[in-house]
Amino acid sequence: MSKKEFFPMDGDRTKYPEIKSDGTADIDLSSHKYIKLWHGPNHPGITGNMAVELTLCGDEVVEGITHVGYLHRGFEKLMERRKYIQNFPLVCRIAVPEPDYNEYNYATCIENLTGIDVPEKGMWLRTLTLEMARLQGFLMWIGGMAGAIGFGTVGQWANYCRDLVLDRFEELTGGRIYHIYILPGGVRNDIPEGFKDRMEKNLREIEGFMKDIRRAFFDNYVFKKRSVGVGYIDPAWVFDYGIVGPNARAAGFKHDIRKNYPYAKYAELDFEITTAKDSDIYTRAFLRFEELLKDIDLIRQILDKMPEKGDHISKVSNMMNLKIPAGETYVRSECTRGEYGYYLVADGSEYPRRVNVRGPSYTHGVALLEKMLVNVNIADVAQLMVSLHTYPPEIER
Amino acid sequence: MSLEDLNKKQIVSPDGEHFEVDPMNDYFCQDRPEEVKPVNKIVERFYNWARSESLWILGFGTGCGAIEMRPLMTPRFDAYRFGVQWRPTPRQANLLIVSGYLSTKTLKRVIRVYEQMQNPKFVMGLGSCTINGGMYFDSYNTIKRLDYYLPVDVYVAGCMPRPEALLAGFEELKKLIKAGKAEGANEYANKFDWYKKNQKEVIRDWDMPDYNW
Amino acid sequence: MLENIISELEKQFQLEAVDHNSSDLVFLTIDRDHAVMAIDLLKWKFGYKHFVLLTAVDFLEEGKFQLTYILNNPDTKTDIGVRVRIDREDANMVSAHHLWPTVATYQRELKEMFGIDFPGSPRLNDPFILEGWEGTPPYRRDFDTKAFAASFYHQREGRTTNDPATYMKEKLYPNE
Secondary structure, eight states: OOHHHHOGGGOOOOSSSOBOTTSSBOOOGGGTSOEEEEEOSSOTTSSSSOEEEEEEETTEEEEEEEEOOTTOOOHHHHHHTSOTGGGHHHHTTSSSSOHHHHHHHHHHHHHHHHTOOOOHHHHHHHHHHHHHHHHHHHHHHHHHHHHHTTOHHHHHHHHHHHHHHHHHHHHHHSOSSOOOOEETTEESSOOOTTHHHHHHHHHHHHHHHHHHHIIIIITOHHHHHHHTTSSOOOTTHHHHTTOOHHHHHTTTOOOOHHHHSOOTTGGGSOOOOOOOSOOSHHHHHHHHHHHHHHHHHHHHHHHHHSOSSSOSBOOOTTOTTOOOOSEEEEEEEEETTEEEEEEEEEOSSSSEEEEEEEOTHHHIIIIIHHHHHTTOBGGGHHHHHHHHTOOHHHHHO | OOGGGGSOEEEEOTTSOEEEEOHHHHTSOOOOOOOOOOSOHHHHHHHHHHHHTOEEEEOOOOSGGGGGHHHHHSTTTOGGGGTEEEESSGGGOSEEEEESOOBHHHHHHHHHHHHHSOSSOEEEEESHHHHHOGGGTTOSSBOSOGGGTSOOSEEEOSSSOOHHHHHHHHHHHHHHHHTTOOOHHHHHHHTHHHHHHHHHHHOSSOOSOSSOO | OHHHHHHHHHHHSOEEEEEEEETTEEEEEEOHHHHHHHHHHHHHTTOOOEEEEEEEEEETTTTEEEEEEEEEETTTTEEEEEEEEEESTTOBOOOOTTTOTTHHHHHHHHHHHTOOBOTTOTTTTSOOSOSSOOSSOTTSTTSOHHHHHHHHSOOOTTOOOOOHHHHHHHHHOTTO
């Protein structure tokens, strides 16, 4: 077995510079051929508070190193010293754009280990919040993607649409960003009267904007020229680098947790897995746009199929001092970025022994990004990062 | 950057020319910050009016509060109508919004960013976590009160503060500036040693010059 | 499906414990020296090619760390969690970065946050999350984060702590 096969971390440095025997690139900074440039943490073209240390030769990146940890709060440690129910305000702060996935996964972990039942309506309401979270997550992402190539107008439209979804979130849960809506046994509140009509009105407005965005952004000559063929993900990397979600689906891997491992009420909904083949920045962007449109359709389906009557939460006695028998479980769900997983170990006490969060950005943002940055033009770094949809708090938590 | 990078070194140019580089003197200014005294009361009042109507924010999303900054830029909340706009670099900004908790790793960058901003400059602390630690009161990696490390003019409470709260915070800051009470930069210059002592207590690998601008 | 795989594994390795969590998730405990071989086998022979996560659990009372590798087979839609108990005092484990390059990231995090060594793993000693950290790795259970935060950072006075159960009862349901 050659060195390259055994040690795949060295990336595809086909052109320049040469690779030393230990697998690292032969970069001699004192030769003045290379420039070291920090992309972030204070940089408008970075996804959140993280940094990429780039080594440039001309305007081409020869090495990129991801630096994370700027947002580390030690959630997994803090959760160990709080009771199970006290952790709900914490978990939603792990991923700010989509807090509901954290709540859902954590609540489901507790339900799996204790056997708490969730009533039918509670499950439907959970599915609704999860889909709405996906919708607003994608809307925010489209704004970021357009901003990364300097197209601010789309960002304005997308953020307006996102505000509409946030309004409905506020009506349903009481919070704009952090909802703390999903609890063990169901959801906190029932759906308000007339929610469906107001949601439908908002969805129509969003669809109108999406037609504009499609024409202005996805049929845009400049965007196509810059993104087609850039940032290729080889389908062979999907398992090596733990690529999940839209990034994997754009590389032709037909895998969607909502379909393959149906959770909540996804088994009763009618939708298809979106896949694409070309696996470049444009394909990933367009695939996310298609998923966004499907999410709008799914929200309509959920609101149609949701039962009018029924409990939204089951009675759980002594939730404040809930004790969970020793055991461990893993729960996954499909957020906008891919597989979001929670691994919970209980030891029989009122406090969790360990909670581990598997954010999809963990693999996308470090190992994969470092591999993809090699031989990319410096101007494309921002859109490459946004097209992977990395979100740093998931990496360091 | 590491501490060794700040030592003097010999550099050979591509043409074979040798020259010495002393990063501490060549890349950084060694002078301490100084208090800027108002020239004249009437002129200063005019200046303060002008300053308060052009708050240029540094677009540095240090924490989760940054997610509510984007709606602020869009038509619904439209902070631009208050003279607020976002700038990509600290050299062009005069308002630093610390949007939420600061891990010690970010605090180091925020200090550098603050020192690189031009006078007059203001700091706004966003969220409960900048006031007293908020829900991260027992975290080993986040600072608990921001005003020990940077001079804060306005706090906006909440976790996370709504865009309306932020707009109210801007209004409050404008009032302070117009009244001539937002003297954070001068306070930083006057109590420079105290701020540096606090910063160095928390940042354990201090590998930058004391004042870098 | 999972039973066949477990019986195949039992022929080759000494499985210390098998916990069926549900029909498609099972946790096995394998000794330290054979775990990576078992993961190798699971990946190449049984199709568990999607690496979900690697994390450590600190069992301070028993003086052990438990490493958990969760592997997923996208074709059969089943998961296997491979648990390894290693000694807490001399914590080190065979590196698995040759199976998936992304494992190196997890191992970097474990080295920093738990102090578990993975000899041979690339860039293991580069700082990953923390900067300038000294002393006990923070995710170990004998590290008291509250005491550390109280002594290390400047606190603002006035924060009080209430027991949530009694406080909520007094505030919300005073007459009950």
